[in-house]
Amino acid sequence: MKRVVSVMAMLGLGLTALLAHAAAPVPDPAASWNHLWRDVLIDLFIIGAVFLSAGLYWVFKYRATREGQVGEGPQLTKLAAIGFAVIPAFLFMADDFYLAAKGWTVWNEYRNVPRNAVEVKVTGSMWTWSFEYENGVTTIFDPDSKTGDGLVVPVGKPVVLRMNSVDVVHSFFLPEHRVKEDLMPGRVTYLWFQPKAVGETIATCAEYCGNRHSFMWTKVKAVPQAEFDQWLANMKQGGKGA
Amino acid sequence: MSTASSGFKLSEWIFTTDHKRIGILYLIGSIAAFAVAGIMALLIRIEQMSPGATIVSDVYTGGEQYNVWLYFHGAAMILGFLIPGLTGFAANYLIPLMIGAKDVAFPRINALSVWLFWAGIVLALLTFVVPDKPDVMWTGYPPYSIKTGGNLALYVFTVHLIGFSSILASVNFLVTIIYMRAPGMGWMQLNMFIWGCFTALIIQLVFVPVLAAAVTLLLFDRYLGTHFYDPANGGDVLLYQNLFWFYSHPAVYVIFLPAMGIFYEIYATMAKNRIFNYKAAVYGMIGIVLVSGEVWVHHLYYSGMPDWIRIGQMVTTLLISVPVGLMTISLFGTLYRGAITFNIPMYYGVAALYLLLIGGLTGIPLAMTVMSVHLGETSFVHAHFHFIMGIFAAFSVFAAVDFWFPKISGRMLHEGRAKIGFWLNFIGVNVTFWPLFIIGVDGMPRRYWDYSQFPAYFGNYHKVATIGAFIVATGMIITISNWLLSAVSGAKASNNPWGSKSLEWTHTETPPGPGNFPQDVVLDGNWSPYNYSK
Numbered sequence: 001m002k003r004v005v006s007v008m009a010m011l012g013l014g015l016t017a018l019l020a021h022a023a024a025p026v027p028d029p030a031a032s033w034n035h036l037w038r039d040v041l042i043d044l045f046i047i048g049a050v051f052l053s054a055g056l057y058w059v060f061k062y063r064a065t066r067e068g069q070v071g072e073g074p075q076l077t078k079l080a081a082i083g084f085a086v087i088p089a090f091l092f093m094a095d096d097f098y099l100a101a102k103g104w105t106v107w108n109e110y111r112n113v114p115r116n117a118v119e120v121k122v123t124g125s126m127w128t129w130s131f132e133y134e135n136g137v138t139t140i141f142d143p144d145s146k147t148g149d150g151l152v153v154p155v156g157k158p159v160v161l162r163m164n165s166v167d168v169v170h171s172f173f174l175p176e177h178r179v180k181e182d183l184m185p186g187r188v189t190y191l192w193f194q195p196k197a198v199g200e201t202i203a204t205c206a207e208y209c210g211n212r213h214s215f216m217w218t219k220v221k222a223v224p225q226a227e228f229d230q231w232l233a234n235m236k237q238g239g240k241g242a
Numbered sequence: 243m244s245t246a247s248s249g250f251k252l253s254e255w256i257f258t259t260d261h262k263r264i265g266i267l268y269l270i271g272s273i274a275a276f277a278v279a280g281i282m283a284l285l286i287r288i289e290q291m292s293p294g295a296t297i298v299s300d301v302y303t304g305g306e307q308y309n310v311w312l313y314f315h316g317a318a319m320i321l322g323f324l325i326p327g328l329t330g331f332a333a334n335y336l337i338p339l340m341i342g343a344k345d346v347a348f349p350r351i352n353a354l355s356v357w358l359f360w361a362g363i364v365l366a367l368l369t370f371v372v373p374d375k376p377d378v379m380w381t382g383y384p385p386y387s388i389k390t391g392g393n394l395a396l397y398v399f400t401v402h403l404i405g406f407s408s409i410l411a412s413v414n415f416l417v418t419i420i421y422m423r424a425p426g427m428g429w430m431q432l433n434m435f436i437w438g439c440f441t442a443l444i445i446q447l448v449f450v451p452v453l454a455a456a457v458t459l460l461l462f463d464r465y466l467g468t469h470f471y472d473p474a475n476g477g478d479v480l481l482y483q484n485l486f487w488f489y490s491h492p493a494v495y496v497i498f499l500p501a502m503g504i505f506y507e508i509y510a511t512m513a514k515n516r517i518f519n520y521k522a523a524v525y526g527m528i529g530i531v532l533v534s535g536e537v538w539v540h541h542l543y544y545s546g547m548p549d550w551i552r553i554g555q556m557v558t559t560l561l562i563s564v565p566v567g568l569m570t571i572s573l574f575g576t577l578y579r580g581a582i583t584f585n586i587p588m589y590y591g592v593a594a595l596y597l598l599l600i601g602g603l604t605g606i607p608l609a610m611t612v613m614s615v616h617l618g619e620t621s622f623v624h625a626h627f628h629f630i631m632g633i634f635a636a637f638s639v640f641a642a643v644d645f646w647f648p649k650i651s652g653r654m655l656h657e658g659r660a661k662i663g664f665w666l667n668f669i670g671v672n673v674t675f676w677p678l679f680i681i682g683v684d685g686m687p688r689r690y691w692d693y694s695q696f697p698a699y700f701g702n703y704h705k706v707a708t709i710g711a712f713i714v715a716t717g718m719i720i721t722i723s724n725w726l727l728s729a730v731s732g733a734k735a736s737n738n739p740w741g742s743k744s745l746e747w748t749h750t751e752t753p754p755g756p757g758n759f760p761q762d763v764v765l766d767g768n769w770s771p772y773n774y775s776k
Contacts, residue, residue: 033616037683040613044603055574055595062513064581070774071515071580084575085522085568092567096560103610104553110612111549143695144301168386169479171544171619175685178616182545184480185385186473189546202695206619206687208379209386211305214690 026158027114028194032106033178039102043095110179113192117158120151124163124170124183127212129203137235141218149235150219151203153195154228160192171207174220180206195222259349260756264356265335266650268326269643271356271363273722275322276636278367280718282315286691287674287711290704293694301692308691309377310392314369316380317397319632321404322366325493326359327639328500329411329446333439335650337415339746339754340433340771342424342763347417355411362403368396379689381490382457384471384482388464398461405454412447415439424745426765430524433744433771434510434517438503441527442496445534449489456485483545487538494631495534499527501638502569505594508645509576511742512588516772518575522568529565533558543614552611559609566602573598586660590641593668594634601630604679622682625675633671640667643725648739649746652753653732659724666717673710677703744771 062071076084121132130140131151141150153159163172165183173180177193205216223231255263289296289308298304334352338345346352369375377392387394419440423432432440460482462468469475471482510517517523539547539555574595582588604626607613617623647655678686681703686693693700738747749759 033612037607037613040607040610044606048599048603051570051574051599052596055577055592058574058577058580059582059592059595062577062580062582064514064583069514069581071513072775073513073515073518073576073579075516076519081519081521084519084571085525088567088571089564092564093561096557096563099606099610100557100560103556103612107549107553107612110615168389169383169545173619173685173687175616180544180615180618184473184546186477186479187546204685204687204695208309208381208383208689210377210390211303211309213305213309214692215301217695 026194027109027112028196029106029109030176030178030193030196032109036102036106040099043099047095110191113160113190114158117160117192118154119160119162120153122151122161122163122172122183124165124167124172124205124216126167126209127205127216129172129216129218133232133235135232135236137232139235143215143217146219148219149231150221152221152223152228152231154225155195155198155222156225158192158194160190163189163191168209169207170205170209170216172203173206174201174203176201176220182207198222198224257353259345259353261334261338261346261349261352262650262754262758264352265331265333267356268330268334268359271360272323272327272331272639275318275326275363275366277722279315279318279323280715282311282318284711284715285311286315287704287708289691290693291708292701292704293692293696293698295692298691304691306375306377309379309689310369310375312689313376313379313397314366317400318366320380320493320497321400322363324497324631324635324639325408326404328497328504328635329408329415329439329442330356330359332435332500332504332639332642333411333415333443335646336435336746337418337439338422339649339750339758340436340744341419341422341427342745342749342759342765343418343422344757344759346414347422348414351410351414355407355414358403358407358410362400362407365396365400365403372396381486382460382482383486384460384463384479387460388471394464395461398457401457402454405450408446408450412443412450415443416447424763424765426767426769428767430521431765431767431770433503434506434520434523435500435503437524437527438499438501438506441531442499444531445492445499446496449492449535452485453489453493456482456489459485480542480545480547483542484538487541488535491538491541492534494627495530497631497635499530501635502527502573504638504642504645505591506573506576507744508587508591508641509573509580510772510774511645511740511744512585512591513577513580513582514741514774515576515578515580516770516774518572518578519568520572520772523572526565526568526572529568530562533562533565537562540609540611540614543611544618556609556611560606562609563602563606570598570602586655586657586664587641587645589661589664590637590644593664594637594641597629597634597637601626601628601634605630616685617682619688620682621678621686621688624688625678625682628671628675628678633675637667640721645740646746647725647728648735649750649752649754651729651732652735653728653730654735654739655728655732656724659720659727663717663721663724666713666720668717670710670713670715670717673713674707675710677707677710742771743773 119134123130128140132138139149141148163183165185169182169184171180171182179191179193181189181191201220203218203220295301295304298307372393374391374393376397378387378397382397459470463471469477471477471479537555537559539551540559543552644655681700686700735752737752749763
């Protein structure tokens, strides 16, 4: 009997875990970032408001009113001195660990690439980005003439970029997707993002790389899956891009 | 501004070993660096006023001009103004006076330090003369710094000269503070500014050699064909970034700690109050020394470092809030039940309270790895470190000059002009940097002079920021010319115009003569620089 109960319990747990897994929403790092940013701003606003209002209140309240007046700040007892150090220290630490834990959770989303991700190889060079797809198709975008496809991605599917530089350090920065990672010779780095809507955004270099650093950007075009497949097939046959 | 009354003789200044004159030489050098770097800031701001080429020649070669301005602005503000302004000018002038010593421990080495610093400034200014102008930013990251046509040697030798100067000064002042305190002056009776310098100089002594080594290897890679940073030949690009930030993050505390020290002195004197929880503030400063060497990876959160160290140093970086928080509580607490007089040093003091909060709190998201992955390298970072390291620290230098002006020059500062300068500076910095916070969150990258690929409204924010920069420039012209005018025509100052209890006011003449103290200083256990109410 006991055994049956424990087997049932295990089954139940397993089922729950399975259901939870199936029901888990598709991770969306950019949305998590925005959410965390709001929490952090609230946190900072509260700390800032407490300190600033205390400081300003005291500045106005304790103005000298007569010649030769001296301050009467408290001479703390040993216990009070320790208290005024230890209690705030623990409050600060509590906030630090709270933020660190929240930050770490979102960070894990950023670093765990979903298994169904489309992989694109990114190569940075002074001062262009080139993109190589799994079927060997390579694209670039020319910021001066604004021609070329740049990075084309399917909507609704995670995209992972494996990145390397042929010359100096660059950084692939996708402002809309709240992510960047450096590229350098001698190492392959990665980042992933979740294109959510059809449309054009940009990626731009965020690590100083010389004269045309400001111009090292590319179009990022998110298209429906079918259109993406079509485009990739066309490109493979040497046809015109999207 | 002479400290002896026998008139001005140039040779007396060149061969001087007097810490007060050396301090003034540091001040002149650092204000000169500030002025030139400030002009660079204006050029940068004018260029960014609108997308596309504003004052640079064209879109293809414009970067060459703009990047030199950026390089000089960053390198000169940090290495030429902030560090020498605080650990050169303020530390030199005040350490012996505050501890009751006749001079520093090694006066001739002190003279060597200041002239090495001046040589560094001259070398930095050669940037505008050589044809292959350095364009490596103040960070000098390889492989760019090795591949560029810009002159890397000029950057490396400037760092060497100023670094040497800093190391010698650190040894000198640390020995002075440890061995030359007046008889009876215990460690827990020291001025907060002395603690700020003591802790900052320990950091400087430990970490500057790392920077010197890092840039020397850069020099070898560029000119001698070694491969320390060249992955094609077994080197590593990230090695440099690690070494550089291993020094350069602690370097912000070399600036921050004496700056805090200055504001503690001003708060205590102007509020006629004891430092609130003095020991907690001292331990906070020591805490910063201990944690300063374990946080550099927050500059490398998206540089391809292993994930575990990005998370580990997120925690250590966030924990900086503990010592800084204790110091902040002590600073704010010093106002509590004080008797505050509002004069120009206190104006800067109250502004500091605000700058410390804005600059400090905006550092918290940047300490978080995942937040930094978006905010890093945007103008949000730019605004953050300008608030805390730039403006907070620069205001501490201006406040120090204003506060000790009567002692240094023997004359009172013209308050009215100083206040106009203050308001323009304070309003100007807010107008400049708040817009940069906002477009930074929207993705405006740093070190861009053209941003046509971004939404058009970025241009409006940049325009406002440029107006702010010119407000600051006006404020600074008024502030600096007020110093010069007041030094020759201000009202004569008494020995202790603020009614301070600190040795540099109570035991010296104005300005202090050679040897500093007419009588030897002997103190007892009850003496404190903050003994206003007994």
